[in-house]
Amino acid sequence: FNSIQQVQQFEYALNGDRQFVEVLPFNDERGLDWLIVIAIPEVDFMAQIYANTRNTIWLTLAALVISIGMGVLTARWITRPIIKMTAASEKMASGNFSQKVDQSSNIVEIETLAHTFNSMANQLAELFETLEEKVEERTAELDRANQEITSLNQKLTVENLRLGAEIDVARQIQEMILPRHQELENIEGLDIAGYMSPADEVGGDYYDVLNIDGMVTIGIGDVTGHGLESGLLMLMTQTAVRTLKEIREHDPVKFLDTLNRTLYGNIQRMDSDRNLTLAILNYANGRVIISGQHEETLVVRANGQIERIDTMDLGLPIGIDDDIADFIDHQSIELAIGDGVVLYTDGIPEAYNPDKQQYGLERLLSLIHIS
Numbered sequence: 001f002n003s004i005q006q007v008q009q010f011e012y013a014l015n016g017d018r019q020f021v022e023v024l025p026f027n028d029e030r031g032l033d034w035l036i037v038i039a040i041p042e043v044d045f046m047a048q049i050y051a052n053t054r055n056t057i058w059l060t061l062a063a064l065v066i067s068i069g070m071g072v073l074t075a076r077w078i079t080r081p082i083i084k085m086t087a088a089s090e091k092m093a094s095g096n097f098s099q100k101v102d103q104s105s106n107i108v109e110i111e112t113l114a115h116t117f118n119s120m121a122n123q124l125a126e127l128f129e130t131l132e133e134k135v136e137e138r139t140a141e142l143d144r145a146n147q148e149i150t151s152l153n154q155k156l157t158v159e160n161l162r163l164g165a166e167i168d169v170a171r172q173i174q175e176m177i178l179p180r181h182q183e184l185e186n187i188e189g190l191d192i193a194g195y196m197s198p199a200d201e202v203g204g205d206y207y208d209v210l211n212i213d214g215m216v217t218i219g220i221g222d223v224t225g226h227g228l229e230s231g232l233l234m235l236m237t238q239t240a241v242r243t244l245k246e247i248r249e250h251d252p253v254k255f256l257d258t259l260n261r262t263l264y265g266n267i268q269r270m271d272s273d274r275n276l277t278l279a280i281l282n283y284a285n286g287r288v289i290i291s292g293q294h295e296e297t298l299v300v301r302a303n304g305q306i307e308r309i310d311t312m313d314l315g316l317p318i319g320i321d322d323d324i325a326d327f328i329d330h331q332s333i334e335l336a337i338g339d340g341v342v343l344y345t346d347g348i349p350e351a352y353n354p355d356k357q358q359y360g361l362e363r364l365l366s367l368i369h370i371s
Contacts, residue, residue: 018042085117171198174231177238179209187211190283192218204230204276205345206237210245214284217245220294221278221318222345233274236266237318241280252291252330255280260318267319275319279311281341288341291330293317295344296361298368302338306365309333342368 010021024036184192187209196205204223209216219241223230240259249255256278267274279294290297290309293316297309314331316324335341349361 014041081114085114088117088121171231174198174235177235178207183211184209187216190216198226204234204274205347206234206276206278207343208238208241210242212245213248215250216283217241218281218283218343219278220281220343220345221276222294222347223276224274229270229272229274232270233263233267233272233276233319236263237276237278250282252280252282252289253325253328256292256315256318256328257323257325260324261322263319264322275317278318279314279343281343283335286335287332288335289330289332291315291328295346295349298342298344298365299333299335300340300342300368302336304369306369307333 005025007025008023010023012019012021018041020040020042022038024038026032026034026036178196179194184194192209194207194209196207198205204226206219206221206223208219210219211217219237221234221237223233223237237259240262244255244258249258259278263276277292277294279290279292279297281297282289290311291314293311293314295311297311299307299309301307309331314329316327318324344364348364349359351359353359
């Protein structure tokens with residue numbers, strides 16, 4: 001111990017118990033030179049610590065159990081009204097809208113939620129009742145509408161049959177007034193061929209050949225649109241052209257002007273918007289006079305050369321105005337032996353194939369040139 005100059009701490013075991021030892025040197029001016037040794041068993045100061053630790057653990061466990069119990073009770077207290085609202089919601093989903101939940105609660109949020117739920121249930125019940133009434137009303141309306149549609153369908157079927165019969169009669173009349181093959185063969189000095197195939201039951205294309213007093217008159221036209229109105233206008237045009245030829249009207253301006261006034265009056269009476277392009281060709285002694293606006297007139301010379309006569313400046317469409325006299329003009333062409341004239345409507349150049357390609361005038365010219 002002579003080497004101990006400062007506080008030293010030691011520990012050792014005695015009979016299995018740990019002992020703590022502290023050696024403290026003590027010196028003074030009187031010559032004292034002591035070592036103060038303090039020995040303390042561990043159990044003298046750790047027993048209380050161990051006891052406090054055990055008490056703390058037990059208290060903590062007790063507090064945990066109490067907290068869990070209070071939490072469970074609180075959760076049940078809070079969720080009980082929510083569970084009731086859930087059950088009521090399930091019943092409402094199955095169609096029972098007469099559901100109410102208790103609105104009295106110490107929790108403001110739960111009370112507000114219950115009040116909102118009851119209000120929503122009342123609104124849904126009222127809405128469902130109103131909806132049932134509306135469904136019944138709408139069902140009744142649909143029944144009435146279905147009956148009306150059935151009645152209209154029956155009337156429409158009858159009307160379609162009647163209209164179909166009328167259209168069929170108009171088509172037959174339209175075909176009946178076309179020039180006969182025998183009439184064309186009886187015209188001396190000319191070889192004439194004509195063909196028409198309407199796109200619909202009744203088309204608006206028109207052509208005619210009249211031979212009066214040695215003058216051959218050829219008319220060709222195209223009424224806008226298709227159907228019964230166009231067919232009727234075509235019939236009126238044929239009648240008017242034949243009437244003017246029978247009264248020996250040879251002046252191109254008077255001829256087309258009179259024809260236009262006649263058809264214009266009928267179109268206005270019909271309250272229709274139809275009109276037609278019309279070209280009149282008068283042939284005599286090797287000369288053909290062309291008047292009226294229509295597609296190009298193609299003059300095919302004997303050597304195969306094709307001359308294209310534009311008729312845009314020879315008139316106006318028939319039926320768009322009551323006075324077109326100032327716009328009517330004519331053009332004279334000499335024809336030699338072997339020459340020919342080709343007339344057509346827009347049904348040829350404006351035709352489309354399945355690939356949406358237009359036939360076009362150039363193909364028609366190529367076909368004529370080859371022929």
